[in-house]
Amino acid sequence: MNFSTPTLIVNKTITLNNLDKMINVANKNNLILRPHFKTHQSIEVGNWFKEKGVGSITVSSITMAEFFSSEWNDITIAFPLNILEIGKLNLMIKENRVKLLIDSISSLKALDNQLEGPAEVYLKIDVGYNRAGLKVDEKQKIKSIINFCKTSDKISFLGFLAHFGDSYKSKNKMEIKNVFQKSIERIKVLSDGFPNFRISIGDTPTCSTIKKYPDFINEIRPGNFIFYDLAQYKIGSCEIDDIAIRMICPVVSIYEEREEVLIYGGSVHFSKDRLTENESDIFGYVYFGEVWDVSNKIGYIKSLSQEHGVVKLEKQISLKIGDKLNVIPVHSCLAVDKMGAFYESGKRVEIMK
Known part of the structure; x- marks a missing residue:
């Protein structure tokens, strides 16, 4: 298709x-592979999973669970319960199997008090990312949550859910493996202390790198792996030709004396996520020519404002106003979310609104 704007x-x-x-x-x-759908956010790509036999999914909000509930009936909401959305949740559980995430006894009690039907819950465990959840050594709090669920006539306790978020800070495959090993050692303590419960883990770096899992792990929940992106490539999660997404951006100005190009493509399209390479900010790798040819890199996006992208050229190349450049974004999840749709084989694929 003849795209005239960032696509x-x-x-x-x-x-x-x-x-x-x-x-x-x-x-x-x-x-069990329970992929996170926050990366693609689309029914179309979701059906690709279904055609491959995937029957369970992960989402990041009740709104996203609602969106996918028309096609999926086994959904884990991997974000701690927001009790203010209990009305939407009560409507959903009437027709769908939804697994919830809690990380405190207070949120569990609030859920039990307002829930209008049966629900299954995971306890969020923090293995070192320090974002959400209980630590594995907070045994009394963990026991209290499990015991409370035993007394509830609406809530069933499934087990423990963890996200090895530190893996995204890695610089190479070895560091990813080290994060996995340290996190698994903590999870092993939890499994030994509270046996016979399910354990769900998930992040794209470790799931893309680790080939052998201990027997006490029951499921994995990677998400970004379906498209990958520049951030995943730089830490060793994937090869450059595993990245399945590009932003097509028109050239609007050429500054030969600066060896730079201005493209129509800014933070409203890519987000402001960046990497550092050779002490320079990188907002995307830039290519010219056949869209999926990874041998034709000509530079990188050095800065982004709302609609503007400034490309630093790394080689001499003949460009003209109106040419289209192909950009590998730093973060595919945010690029998809920002754009609201993407194209596959010329077909527009809508995402969750």
Whole structure:
């Protein structure tokens, strides 16, 4: 198609190859693959998973669970319960199996008090990311939550859910493996102390790198792996040709004396996520020519404002106003969310609104 404004495109072949590899890891380890759908946010891509036999999904909000509930009936909401949305939740659980996340006895009691039907809950465990959840050594709090669920006629306790978020701070595969090992050691303490409960873990870096899982892990929940992005490539989660997403941006000005190009494509399209490379900010790798050819890199986006993107050229190349450049974004999840839709084989794919 002849795109005239910043446009996000997805390569289905690469996407399905990424999915096949993750399914293979799950199958070899007898794990449930419960992919996180916050990356693609689309019914269309969700159906690609379904066609591959994936029957359970993860989402990041009650709103996202509502969106996918028309096609999926086994959904984990991997965000601690927001009790102010209990009305929407009560409507949803009448027809869908929704697994909830709690991380305190107070939120559990509030849920039990206002819930109008049965629900299953995971306890969020913090293995070192310091974002949400209880630490594995907070045994009394963990016991209180499990015991409370035993007395409830509406809430069933499933087990423990963890996100190895420190893996995103890694610089290479070895650091990713180290994060996994340290996190698994903490989870092992939890499993030994509270056996016979399910344990769900998930993040794209470790799920893309680790091939063998201990028997006490029951499921994995990666999300970004379906498209990958520049951030995942830079830490070693994937190869550059595993990245299944590009932003097509028009050239609007050329500054030969600065060896820079201005593109129509800014923070409203990419987000402001950045990487650092050779002491320079990087907002995306820039290519020219065939969209999926990773040998034709010509530079990188050095700065973004709302609609503007400034590209630093790394090689001499003949460009003209109106040419279109192909950009690998730093963070595919946010690029998809910012754009509100993407194209696959010329077809517009809508995402959750």
